Amino acid sequence: MGLFGTSTSSPPPPKISSDGAPIAPDRTQRAKCWEARDGYFRCLDKNNIIDSIGEKDKAEKNCASEGRGFEANCASSWVTYFKKRRVMEYQKNQTLEKLRAEGAQEMPGQMGPGAPPQK
Numbered sequence: 001m002g003l004f005g006t007s008t009s010s011p012p013p014p015k016i017s018s019d020g021a022p023i024a025p026d027r028t029q030r031a032k033c034w035e036a037r038d039g040y041f042r043c044l045d046k047n048n049i050i051d052s053i054g055e056k057d058k059a060e061k062n063c064a065s066e067g068r069g070f071e072a073n074c075a076s077s078w079v080t081y082f083k084k085r086r087v088m089e090y091q092k093n094q095t096l097e098k099l100r101a102e103g104a105q106e107m108p109g110q111m112g113p114g115a116p117p118q119k
Contacts, residue, residue, distance in 0.1 A: 025075070029073075032073045033070075033073045033074035033075075033078060035073075036066075036069045036070045036072070036073040036074060037070055037074065037082050039066050039069065039070070040052075040063060040066040040067055040069065040070040041086060042066075043063035043066040044062075044063055044086075047059075047062040047063065049062065049063070050086065050087060050090050051083075051086075051087045052083050053083050053084070053087075
């Protein structure tokens with residue numbers, strides 16, 4: 001039983017395949033996870049919290065129920081990954097905005113995985 005008499009359920013442990021590797025979540029489980037993540041992130045946005053790891057107390061105070069839903073519907077490694085990615089995406093967007101404000105212009109073309117080779 002959790003604090004204040006509520007219980008939290010975590011997702012069942014992943015099933016193990018015959019070769020000993022965990023079986024990945026199916027489409028329905030992933031959709032539940034993403035829905036719970038989106039709800040948690042909406043709450044964080046509403047409360048001006050970017051880093052729910054660094055501002056753990058503030059996030060727990062303002063978004064406790066959404067956070068429990070997120071953690072109950074997603075693997076713990078996914079929860080950590082999504083929280084860190086949120087901060088990284090925010091920092092990336094802030095850097096891009098700063099560069100645009102300084103007059104930087106995007107270069108034509110695309111770089112990164114899946115990009116056509118540069119000549």
